[in-house]
Structures are given as C-alpha cells and as structure tokens.
Amino acid sequence: MSDPIPFIDLQAQRAKIGAAIDEAIARVLEHGRFILGPEVTAFEEQLAAETGVSHVVSCANGTDALQLGLRALDIGPGDAVFVPAFTFAATAETVCLVGATPVFVDIERDSYNLDPASLDDAIAATTANGTLRPAGIIPVDLFGNPANYPMIQVIADKHELWVFADAAQSMGAQLDKTSTGAFGRLAATSFFPAKPLGAYGDGGAILTNDGTLAAALRSLRMHGQGRDKYDNVTIGTNSRLDTVQAAILIEKLSILSTEIDARQSVAARYSDALADIADVPVIANGAISAWAQYTIRVPGRDQLQKNLKEQGIPTAIYYPNPLPQLTAYKGYPVAPSGIPVSSSVAQEVISLPMHPYLNAATQDRIIKAVRAAANAA
Numbered sequence: 001m002s003d004p005i006p007f008i009d010l011q012a013q014r015a016k017i018g019a020a021i022d023e024a025i026a027r028v029l030e031h032g033r034f035i036l037g038p039e040v041t042a043f044e045e046q047l048a049a050e051t052g053v054s055h056v057v058s059c060a061n062g063t064d065a066l067q068l069g070l071r072a073l074d075i076g077p078g079d080a081v082f083v084p085a086f087t088f089a090a091t092a093e094t095v096c097l098v099g100a101t102p103v104f105v106d107i108e109r110d111s112y113n114l115d116p117a118s119l120d121d122a123i124a125a126t127t128a129n130g131t132l133r134p135a136g137i138i139p140v141d142l143f144g145n146p147a148n149y150p151m152i153q154v155i156a157d158k159h160e161l162w163v164f165a166d167a168a169q170s171m172g173a174q175l176d177k178t179s180t181g182a183f184g185r186l187a188a189t190s191f192f193p194a195k196p197l198g199a200y201g202d203g204g205a206i207l208t209n210d211g212t213l214a215a216a217l218r219s220l221r222m223h224g225q226g227r228d229k230y231d232n233v234t235i236g237t238n239s240r241l242d243t244v245q246a247a248i249l250i251e252k253l254s255i256l257s258t259e260i261d262a263r264q265s266v267a268a269r270y271s272d273a274l275a276d277i278a279d280v281p282v283i284a285n286g287a288i289s290a291w292a293q294y295t296i297r298v299p300g301r302d303q304l305q306k307n308l309k310e311q312g313i314p315t316a317i318y319y320p321n322p323l324p325q326l327t328a329y330k331g332y333p334v335a336p337s338g339i340p341v342s343s344s345v346a347q348e349v350i351s352l353p354m355h356p357y358l359n360a361a362t363q364d365r366i367i368k369a370v371r372a373a374a375n376a377a
C-alpha cells in the first residue's frame with residue numbers, strides 16, 4: 001500500500017504560512033491580551049472588508065454564532081424556524097436551544113441546498129396550522145456551495161420572515177460577486193480547523209449589515225453587558241474568539257482567496273475525471289463554491305468507502321442521515337411533501353479528499369482508485 005493520503009492537509013498549509021502564524025502567536029504571547037485583544041478587532045475588521053459586510057462580531061464557535069444570532073433576533077418559544085433537513089446538526093440544534101421549533105425543509109438534488117418549493121410549502125403549512133409563528137429561514141451553504149439566496153429572499157419577503165445564513169462551510173464563496181456571509185439579515189460562520197477558513201481550535205463569527213443587531217451581539221457574547229462590564233442589561237453568555245485564534249485567522253484570511261482559487265482547480269479536475277461514473281457537484285451559474293467538501297453520489301457508496309480505505313484513501317460521509325431521522329429531531333415538523341431528496345442523497349453521498357494543496361499526482365491516485373472501484377461494482 002502506498003502512503004496514506006490526508007483528507008484535509010493542514011500541514012501543507014503550514015509549509016506555506018507556518019512561520020508567519022508562529023510569529024503571530026508569539027506576538028500575542030508577548031502582549032498577553034488573551035481575551036478580546038487587538039487581533040480580535042483587527043480580524044473582525046478584515047473579515048468585514050473581505051466579505052463586504054458592515055459588522056463582524058466574533059465568538060467562540062459556529063454553534064454559538066447561530067445561537068447568539070437567534071437570541072439577537074429575539075427568537076424563542078412559539079417561533080418556527082425553517083431549516084434544511086440535510087445539514088450539520090448545529091443548524092437545527094441552536095433553534096431548539098433558544099426554545100423555538102425547527103421545521104425541516106427538503107433540499108435540491110443538484111445543489112444540496114434548501115429547495116425553494118419545499119420551503120414555500122412548509123411556510124404555508126405552518127401558517128395554516130396556526131400553532132407556531134413562522135419567524136425566519138436558516139439556509140445553509142452546504143459543502144461551501146452558496147444557497148439560492150435571491151429566490152429564498154423573495155419567499156422570505158412574501159411571508160415577512162428574516163433570512164439568517166448558516167455560512168459555516170462557505171467562507172470564501174460567492175454568488176453573483178457577493179460573498180456568502182453578506183446575504184440575509186445576518187450570517188453565522190465557523191472557524192473550526194477543517195472549515196475553508198479554519199483556526200487552530202474553535203472559533204466563529206456573525207456577519208451583518210445591521211448595526212443594532214451587531215451591538216446586541218457584542219453585548220450577548222459578554223454576559224449581556226451594557227455600558228460597561230458590570231452593567232448587565234440582558235441575559236448573555238461567555239462566547240468570545242480567543243486572541244491567539246484571531247491572530248492565526250488574520251494570517252489564514254490573507255491567503256483565503258488564493259486557496260479558494262486552488263480549490264476550484266482541484267474540484268474541476270475531479271469533476272472532469274469522474275462525471276461519467278458518478279453524480280458530480282453542480283454549481284449554479286454565477287456561484288463560486290468554497291469547496292469545503294467535494295461530494296459525489298454513487299450507488300454502493302459504502303462498498304466504495306471500504307474499498308478506498310483499504311488503499312489508504314480517506315473519505316467521509318456528510319451526512320449519513322437527514323436530521324429528522326435522528327433520535328433527537330424525530331418529533332419536529334417537516335415540509336408537507338416530506339424530505340424525499342434528503343433521504344435519498346444521504347444513502348449515496350461520499351466526500352473525497354479536498355484541500356487547496358492536493359497535488360495532481362495524489363489526486364490522480366484517488367481518481368484512479370474511485371474509477372476502478374466503480375467499474376468493479
């Protein structure tokens with residue numbers, strides 16, 4: 001067997017900017033302002049400039065970013081929040097954590113993102129039922145691919161709902177020259193190490209053009225502080241981005257667009273080589289994916305995974321089950337026509353190694369193995 005291939009090669013990135021990151025960390029150790037130090041503000045400003053939003057409020061992780069955003073929107077018991085059935089648990093979990101009810105909507109087979117028709121039906125059914133008040137929509141940019149924000153916004157406006165984007169997987173992505181994170185009332189993102197913009201630990205942020213929401217978020221992440229630290233005006237929490245992580249993220253942000261370009265080439269190479277044997281990702285006109293994952297669909301997915309593993313090629317299943325089929329989420333409402341697409345893609349998806357430093361020789365080895373396995377099946 002040849003050398004194992006990493007699923008995401010963070011060491012390759014270190015070869016490029018490791019020294020700069022180490023110096024950035026050393027500067028923080030020197031000044032010692034570990035909580036909300038100068039790098040936190042600098043990073044917030046730089047990410048705001050990069051994405052074209054007015055305010056970035058950093059916090060401890062992407063889950064907190066979603067939860068703080070929902071708190072700032074004053075969402076709670078009796079509110080219905082429409083979320084995709086096929087996503088990472090945090091999208092729905094945070095709705096439950098604030099006491100509101102997630103309503104699961106199906107996805108589109110091509111984009112893996114919220115299906116506008118299923119969304120519109122779910123909102124109409126919830127309104128007709130009358131038990132819950134439709135409050136807002138959380139689209140997800142799954143695998144780094146921007147959701148259909150123009151269409152989702154039309155539906156949101158029609159029903160007078162807010163849009164809160166879960167952009168945890170999509171920093172660096174764009175739709176019609178607008179960065180993900182800049183759509184809707186606000187957006188949440190994550191700096192978990194494996195995300196396209198990842199730290200060396202946990203981190204997250206909320207992006208918004210709304211100054212009132214941004215001020216509420218800054219208070220909520222600091223125990224609901226008012227004019228000063230010991231003037232609590234609301235029930236908040238402790239959710240801050242560490243200064244060390246902010247210093248690392250400043251260095252990573254400086255190469256993000258180069259890395260996003262490199263991911264386009266890796267994705268294009270995969271798609272050219274695999275389109276005849278698998279369903280390869282479909283990216284809409286005008287969209288640039290951040291390629292958090294490169295995900296294909298094949299029948300016999302589990303066998304393919306096993307076969308590749310034996311050859312030292314790691315893969316991942318994002319996600320093996322739509323959320324409404326999991327124990328924790330079984331009792332929550334789903335769109336009137338169910339979630340057939342979410343249920344079917346969950347059986348077929350498999351994500352291949354994807355990162356900006358995947359070289360052609362390694363990628364060819366992966367492609368060859370996938371093709372051989374598919375032809376044997």
Ligand SMILES: *Cc1c(COP(=O)(O)O)cnc(C)c1O
Nearest residue numbers: 061062063088090091168190192
């Ligand atoms: C990673 C992720 C989150 C949560 O981010 P954490 O930083 O891990 O808390 C939320 N939503 C989606 C879609 C994610 O992929």
